Amino acid sequence: MNGSILSFDQVTFTYMPEDKSVKPAVSDLSFSIKEGEWVALVGHNGSGKSTIAKLMNGLLFPQQGTVKAMGLDMSEESLWDIRSQMGMVFQNPDNQFVGATVQDDVAFALENNGIPHDEMVVRVRESLQQVKMEEYLDHEPHHLSGGQKQRVAIAGALALRPRLLILDEATSMLDPQGRREVIETIRELREATGLTVLSITHDLEEAALADRILVMNKGQKQMEGTPDSVFSADDELTEMGLDLPFAMRMAGLLQQAGVPVTGESMTEHELVEELWTYYSNK
Amino acid sequence: MMEKMIFGRFIPGDSLVHRLDPRAKILFVFLFIAIVFIANNAITYAILLGFTLLSVFLSKIRLYFLINGLKPVFILMAFTFFLHLFFTQGGDLLVSIGFVDIYEEGLRQGIFISIRFLVLVFMTSILTLTTSPISITDGIEVLLGPFKRVKLPVHELALMMSISLRFIPTLMDETGKILKAQMARGSDIGSGPIKERIKAVVPLLIPLFVSAFKRAEDLATAMEVRGYRGGEGRTRYRQLNWRLIDTLSLLLLVGFAGLLWYFRS
Numbered sequence: 001m002n003g004s005i006l007s008f009d010q011v012t013f014t015y016m017p018e019d020k021s022v023k024p025a026v027s028d029l030s031f032s033i034k035e036g037e038w039v040a041l042v043g044h045n046g047s048g049k050s051t052i053a054k055l056m057n058g059l060l061f062p063q064q065g066t067v068k069a070m071g072l073d074m075s076e077e078s079l080w081d082i083r084s085q086m087g088m089v090f091q092n093p094d095n096q097f098v099g100a101t102v103q104d105d106v107a108f109a110l111e112n113n114g115i116p117h118d119e120m121v122v123r124v125r126e127s128l129q130q131v132k133m134e135e136y137l138d139h140e141p142h143h144l145s146g147g148q149k150q151r152v153a154i155a156g157a158l159a160l161r162p163r164l165l166i167l168d169e170a171t172s173m174l175d176p177q178g179r180r181e182v183i184e185t186i187r188e189l190r191e192a193t194g195l196t197v198l199s200i201t202h203d204l205e206e207a208a209l210a211d212r213i214l215v216m217n218k219g220q221k222q223m224e225g226t227p228d229s230v231f232s233a234d235d236e237l238t239e240m241g242l243d244l245p246f247a248m249r250m251a252g253l254l255q256q257a258g259v260p261v262t263g264e265s266m267t268e269h270e271l272v273e274e275l276w277t278y279y280s281n282k
Numbered sequence: 283m284m285e286k287m288i289f290g291r292f293i294p295g296d297s298l299v300h301r302l303d304p305r306a307k308i309l310f311v312f313l314f315i316a317i318v319f320i321a322n323n324a325i326t327y328a329i330l331l332g333f334t335l336l337s338v339f340l341s342k343i344r345l346y347f348l349i350n351g352l353k354p355v356f357i358l359m360a361f362t363f364f365l366h367l368f369f370t371q372g373g374d375l376l377v378s379i380g381f382v383d384i385y386e387e388g389l390r391q392g393i394f395i396s397i398r399f400l401v402l403v404f405m406t407s408i409l410t411l412t413t414s415p416i417s418i419t420d421g422i423e424v425l426l427g428p429f430k431r432v433k434l435p436v437h438e439l440a441l442m443m444s445i446s447l448r449f450i451p452t453l454m455d456e457t458g459k460i461l462k463a464q465m466a467r468g469s470d471i472g473s474g475p476i477k478e479r480i481k482a483v484v485p486l487l488i489p490l491f492v493s494a495f496k497r498a499e500d501l502a503t504a505m506e507v508r509g510y511r512g513g514e515g516r517t518r519y520r521q522l523n524w525r526l527i528d529t530l531s532l533l534l535l536v537g538f539a540g541l542l543w544y545f546r547s
């Protein structure tokens with residue numbers, strides 16, 4: 001069960017290999033994701049995150065190194081097989097809504113994979129329930145909020161019952177409310193099904209929820225580890241243009257001011273919790 | 283103004299007509315367009331008008347709403363009516379004011395052509411008002427199915443149509459946003475001589491095009507990731523089901539054509 005579901009081995013990719021002045025978007029990258037893990041991939045804009053996502057499902061092929069997914073080597077032949085086991089959600093909620101209504105959109109991947117009609121109806125219901133959008137079957141995209149559209153996109157990815165869900169900055173264009181909706185959906189999904197998730201983000205608060213964080217910088221892997229260990233290198237992160245979650249920055253400032261907080265609280269809620277217990281224990 | 287227009291608009295409902303199979307409705311309208319040309323005298327045109335009003339009634343669309351929404355069409359209709367009235371000669375001279383002569387034949391033709399126009403516009407409007415664009419697309423895809431043999435890319439055309447329909451509101455929103463952004467920068471599209479106005483549209487179109495291309499690229503990626511590779515081996519989520527009532531509606535139309543044929547002179 002705990003096998004590796006996806007692995008990169010010394011992968012290098014350049015968009016224009018003929019042009020020597022273009023630096024590789026991803027260079028000499030190795031990592032792997034185990035079944036059931038939640039991994040966050042963070043990095044500043046242009047650090048190669050989306051390129052990695054595209055290498056994962058064969059939208060791009062590396063010039064060097066190998067990509068393995070679902071136990072198969074990525075190739076023209078294994079491509080569709082791999083894609084059918086991998087769901088992917090992108091940044092812009094409007095640009096990935098293919099169907100005319102919510103249910104059409106969720107069914108799109110099922111249609112493409114030749115799933116029989118009766119089975120489709122069941123799966124569309126089921127996946128919309130998982131993202132709590134089952135009441136919106138016949139809604140058209142322009143009547144939905146950004147967060148709702150992203151949840152539909154997640155349902156569309158789940159409909160094929162993938163083993164891995166990749167979210168490429170799926171929350172970055174949403175308002176705080178929409179962002180919370182989507183993150184909450186992922187959390188609940190993980191609790192209910194143990195789905196393997198790779199979330200690409202530059203929101204460290206979102207990354208804090210993951211089991212493991214990979215930090216990318218200029219196409220290379222800079223750090224890798226649990227959220228605690230990655231966040232403890234806060235100077236390095238700031239240098240790369242990544243801001244620590246508000247609660248952690250706050251805790252740091254409080255410590256400087258002499259308030260003995262642990263600095264382990266990663267969300268505002270946890271910090272408030274810590275602060276009031278600190279005061280009531282004093 | 284735009285809100286009142288009913289071309290291509292869909293009004294959800296549960297009338298008999300709403301529940302017909304889109305294929306039946308499309309075939310019906312196409313046959314009807316041909317049948318309209320059978321009418322050639324007062325009785326047949328009256329029957330034609332009666333049949334159309336019956337269809338409007340069955341679709342539960344309010345006649346007032348239909349007439350109100352089709353105002354621009356009536357202007358066109360009035361224009362053709364007067365054209366015939368003034369320029370068709372034959373029969374008795376009815377009125378003669380100055381150099382305008384109105385003949386009996388001119389009046390007849392004017393009325394007939396107007397009725398023909400009216401029933402065609404009403405029938406096609408009933409189709410689009412009672413059938414969602416996506417159902418029309420589905421209907422067309424299935425009806426054109428046989429042409430796949432002669433290499434007509436039917437599935438691709440249908441997909442193109444449904445994606446275009448899906449993106450119309452998105453692009454409308456975007457146009458509104460860009461318009462406001464340009465207005466905030468002092469661009470003035472609403473007034474000035476025509477030449478200036480056309481010039482002012484360019485800074486609106488360019489960002490719109492750029493974003494449309496970006497959207498197209500994103501959409502293509504999203505489709506590929508979800509396993510899209512053409513119509514081959516695809517199943518359909520939307521099922522059309524042809525029921526007895528659909529066959530009956532087409533039979534009714536054939537009967538109606540027979541009736542017109544019988545009374546035509």
Ligand SMILES: Nc1ncnc2c1ncn2[C@@H]1O[C@H](COP(=O)(O)OP(=O)(O)O)[C@@H](O)[C@H]1O
Pocket residue numbers: 015016025043044045046047048049050051052
């Ligand atoms: N289609 C492309 N053609 C050429 N260069 C690209 C393309 N897409 C991305 N790049 C370049 O590759 C690098 C990594 O981009 P990307 O993977 O999109 O980063 P991120 O998702 O982390 O913001 C950037 O320098 C970017 O300019």
Ligand SMILES: [Mg+2]
Pocket residue numbers: 049050051169
């Ligand atoms: Mg990106």
